[in-house]
Amino acid sequence: MSLPSVEDRRTAVDAYDFHGVHPHVRFGTASDRYGGWIDQIYPSDQYADRVSTRSRKMGGETFTERRVPIESVRHYFEHFAVLEIDFTFYRPLLEDDDEPGSNYFVLSNYAEHAPENTSFLLKAxxxxxxxxxxxxxxxxxxxxxxxxxxxxxxxxxPALDILGDRLDGIIFQQEYQRVSDSPSPEKNVDQLDDFFGAIPDTPQSHIELRSEHLLQGPYFDWLDARGLGHVFSHWTWLPPLRRQWSLSGERLTAGDDQVVTRLLTPRNMKYAEAYATAHPFEEPVPELSETEQAHDMVLDTTALAFQAEAQNATLNVVANNRAWGNAPDLNRTIAHRILDEVEKQE
Known part of the structure; x- marks a missing residue:
């Protein structure tokens, strides 16, 4: 099946339709339901008067978060190919008494309203x-x-019971650790190997270690041997994506040939500052989107897309509002940069 022309793909991208940008790239976001995306992702005639609000305190400030209902996920997937669900990071689906918890019912609601031919990444x-x-x-x-x-x-x-084949991967995110608080890189691999040897191989597991000193050769050798994915994460204390690519030995290790890059926050900027700068997530914020490292993030993600193509893999680009001000616009920028390269190759 032939792809639309580059011009047609650019027109679709400017309408925030990221399907078909490149056969080896899927675009998505970290979380959804943002009221700031109305008229961009969510039609205003269906959601403008259906926004709920909640207050969130952070860094001594109080922010109002606006959210559209879960059923909006059907419109989300008209624009994106994959959705990362983040709320599962904070508690399991079943409680200690093995009864379904609140997250079980929220995820079930997503499953009910999402189209059948969609893909989810869940945070463990x-x-x-x-x-x-x-x-x-x-x-x-x-x-x-x-x-x-x-x-x-x-x-x-229970995640598989709820989502079935739509559960495309699970992201295991581990917090930043100082060297003095960490095991040696070799001991770390031994500990992780026991765990991943005891859990199912499917869906695909992707690991995001946020401590650069643990991202050494033996770790990537182990990922490769086990068929586990490395998450290329653009985050506060991690090295740039191009450096992570070098540390990995320039290889993609996931057994199902899926790659995940998470574009979360500017480097050297803490969560609270990035959140406050990006809020209310309606548009790109120059302090985030017009910096040298933001430019590098876009270029590095584009390069990773073509590395995925070269290794017959698929790159999942998961954008976050905090990295840019508005995640859909970050994806739009990356998509156009990928299409720039496609034009050069034609």
């Missing part, structure tokens, strides 16, 4: 992959760290 609960958890303002050891049995019973299996 931090309960099972964080070495420490914040409790009462302090970090304490996580007693459920790498508890494979509980992970499978309270999250993995």
């Amino acid at each position: 609960p931090q309960k099972f992959f964080a070495r420490s958890l914040r409790r009462n303002g302090e970090f304490v050891d996580n007693l459920s760290f790498l508890d494979a049995e509980s992970y499978v019973e309270t999250f993995h299996e």
Whole structure:
């Protein structure tokens, strides 16, 4: 099946339709339901008067978040090919008594309203992959760290029950750790190997370690041997995407040939500052989108797309409002840059 012309693809991209930009790239976002995306992703005639609000305190400020209803996911997938669900990071789907928790019902609501031919990436609960958890303002050891049995019973299996084939991957995100608080890179691999050897191989697992000192050759060798994916994350304390590509040995390791890049925050900018700068997420914010590192992020993501093509893999571009001000516009910028390269090759 031939692709539309580059001109037609650019027209679609400017309407925030990212289907068919490139056969080896899927565009999506980290979370959805943003009221700031009305008239961009969500039709105003259906959602302008159906916005709920909630207050969020951060960095000494209070922000009002505007959200459209979950059923808006059907319109989301008219624009994007994949959706990363983030709320599952904060608690499993089943509670300690094995009864469905609030996240179970929210995810079920997504499943009910999303079209059949769609793809979800879920974040695994931090309960099972964080070495420490914040409790009462302090970090304490996580007693459920790498508890494979509980992970499978309270999250993995119920997630598959809810989403079925639409669950395309699970992202395991681990918090930043100082060298003094971390195991050696070799010990880290040994610990992770026990866990991933005890959980199902499907759907695909993708790992995001936020500590650069753990991203060494033996770690990427292990990912490759196990068929686990490395998440190329543009985040506060991680090196640039091009540096991560070099550290990986210039290889894509996921067994299902899917690659995930998460464009989350500017480097060296903490979450709260990025959030405050990007809020209310309606448009690009120059302090985020017109910097040298933002330019590099776009170029590096574009390069990663063509590396995926060269290795017959598919790149999932997961954009976040905090990286740019508005995630759909970040995807639009990357899509046009990819099409620039396509034109050069023609």
